[in-house]
Amino acid sequence: MSDHTITSIGYDVVFDDSLAELNRFIQRGNYSRILILTDRNTCIHCLPVLQAALPEFDGYDVIEVDPGEENKNIDFCVGIWKMMLDFGADRQSLMINLGGGVVTDMGGFTASTFKRGIDFIQVPTTLLSQVDASVGGKTGVDMDNVKNIIGTFAQPKAVFIASTFLQTLDRRQLVSGFAEVIKHGLIADRAFYEKVKGLDVETVSLEHIQHSVAIKNSVVTQDPLEKGIRKILNFGHTIGHALEGHSLANDRNPLLHGEAIAAGMICEAYLAHRINGLSEDALEDVIRTFRVHFPDYTFSPDIYDGLLALMKNDKKNAGNQIGFALLSSIGQCSIDVFVEEELIRESLDFYRKLIA
Incomplete structure (x- = not known):
């Protein structure tokens, strides 16, 4: 069992450095397709941590975006939606948002609006996203330098927090x-x-x-x-x-x-x-x-x-x-x-x- 769990609005926030609970969640979910949203940094530093913790988990597609708040906008969302279509995502698909607040905000937003909403989970990899973006069900993107002005309230199916990822940060x-x-x-x-x-x-x-x-x-x-x-x-x-x-x-x-x-x-x-x-x-x-x-x-x-x-x-x-x-x-x-x-x-x- 995980080190600790907090129940939020219809989902659990699981604190688990081994990521074993995440593995169980994926196996139970019986999803038709699994997509992992990363940015360039988390693809290099955090995806290997996830893969090492879940060695049997391999049937997924990766969508990679450019890092940084300046890329948290609707143009990038269009790119993500197109990739979701290309990968054949349907309403029984799961989006795993692996990254900091930009990835969890944008991933939550694109998942909650694609085909009127598919399941998503958050795997926050920065201290900021673990203590802030991981809870509360807010998704969003910026427009004209106004933060999170476009977005939805959409709850993830679960949030998995592992302090292991913090070792990848400067x-x-x-x-x-x-x-x-x-x-x-x-x-x-x-x-x-x-x-x-x-x-x-x-x-x-x-x-x-x-x-x-x-x-x-x-x-x-x-x-x-x-x-x-x-x-x-x-x-x-x-x-x-x-x-x-x-x-x-x-x-x-x-x-x-x-x-x-x-x-x-x-x-x-x-x-x-x-x-x-x-x-x-x-x-x-x-x-x-x-x-x-x-x-x-x-x-x-x-x-x-x-x-x-x-x-x-x-x-x-x-x-x-x-x-x-x-x-x-x-x-x-x-x-x-x-x-x-x-x-x-x-x-x-x-x-x-x-x-x-």
Whole structure:
């Protein structure tokens, strides 16, 4: 049996370094055809790990996409759908998404829309996708630098998490995923935040990943369609997604998701201090934690209008107001806090002065 299982919305998240449970799932499934979606990196580094764990499993076709958030768009989905057709996929087929958040988001989206939906499972291979993209049934692609603006809510049949895959990552990718681990503590579990904030990312264990997933899972099972409490998961993401979109469009070496969200969480902790009762001590604690682990991101006020335009396209807004999830204390978070543009600019100024 696996090391541990968490039950989510109609499916299990299985923590199992041996991947034996995945093997059993495939054998039980009796699928007409099995497709594995990878990107170029996971095809080289992670597919062999999967093959070694499942030596008898060989009747599958591989669809490979280019890595990186900049390729998470509808054009790539069309390519995936065409390959699915070429491989003769029907409604009794299974898609295994083997990769980071880009692969699991795009694979979930293409599977959930192909022939009105075929079964898919997630095998997340980055720390970020294990603690974030693996739970909650969100799929999506980007358009015009707006993150995940096209997508569906579609639950996988199962998620299989093996820490073995983390050995294939470089430190920068590990650190990027660590942002979401820290965030889960900040929004809902102070004791967990205190436990992880000082860790070296190389020492993050399957136990930490399980705890992080359990926090996210308890939130999404209460609110599968993001009508209420699930919005706390967006802490740091309103400003963070805008920074990520800007960086993707303009920087030669763009920010990774967790790097952008870390900067976003500093800005939004400042907003929380200004208007949501977060204490100065807590604000300084959050700043210290993220600056220890994450690089500073330098930008000028010239980009503020562009960032605000991206924030206005965010899915969480109401009318013309920009909505935030803001901490009230460490371990507690409020939703639907609408913030004036002037104050958002002030938070960006605060970040810039901090790193100057």
